[in-house]
Amino acid sequence: MNTNLTSPDPGSTLVPMKRVLVACEFSAIVRDAFRARGFDAWSCDTLPTEGDPAWHYECDIFDVLGLGWDLMIAHPPCTYLANSGNKHLYLGMKKENGRDPERWRLMADGAAFFSALLNAPIEHIAVENPIMSPYGREIIGRPQDQVVQPWQFGHGETKATCFWLKNLPKLVPTNIVEGREARVHMMSPGPQRWYERSRTFHGIASAMADQWGAAL
DSSP: OOOOOOOTTTOOOOOOOOOEEEOOSSSSSSHHHHTTTTOOOEEEESSSSSGGGEEEEEEEGGGTTOOSSSSSEEEEOOOOOOOBGGGBBGGGOOOOOOHHHHHHHHHHHHHHHHHHHHHHSSSSSEEESSSBOOOHHHTTSSSOOOEEGGGTTTBOOOOOOOEEHHHHHHHOBOOSSSBBBBBTTOOOOOOTHHHHHTTOOOOHHHHHHIIHHHHH
């Protein structure tokens, strides 16, 4: 676990590499895509990383937001924000039963966390989530800027991924392929389902590093 909350090589006289923070990422997929292209990229999550721990902050994301990042890509939890979970906002999953106060509180907390990342004092930001509930989107204050699919980036699967962007261009598809399998959606229920569903597709991560890296 990395507990150093300062920028590496603070005394260097060299022209610094552009610094990239990948928030709420344990897989290291996006982080390592940027590092492979020469960026000073770090991941941060409350979970340990599956990649090299030397480039991972295992801590609260707000502990590291002020360390001089040029770009942040954030993957905040979607459990209480996703449109697919709207039925859980109501008692017994039926609107006629009235609201479930605890579920609405969790949705509002999730939207507040999302907004805090989107409005962080970093020049370039992308925040990712699936199709969002209109209630969460109302709290955040604006819809997504772009929706992409894995099959646009070399993976023959469907999984709508939305991006809210700040000073970044929309991603341009890199490799449109055949196949529209909803593999992620069809994963069996279980304690690890969220863990597997949260991984970024490698083709999308590569597009981020190439295209948003160029924007820096």
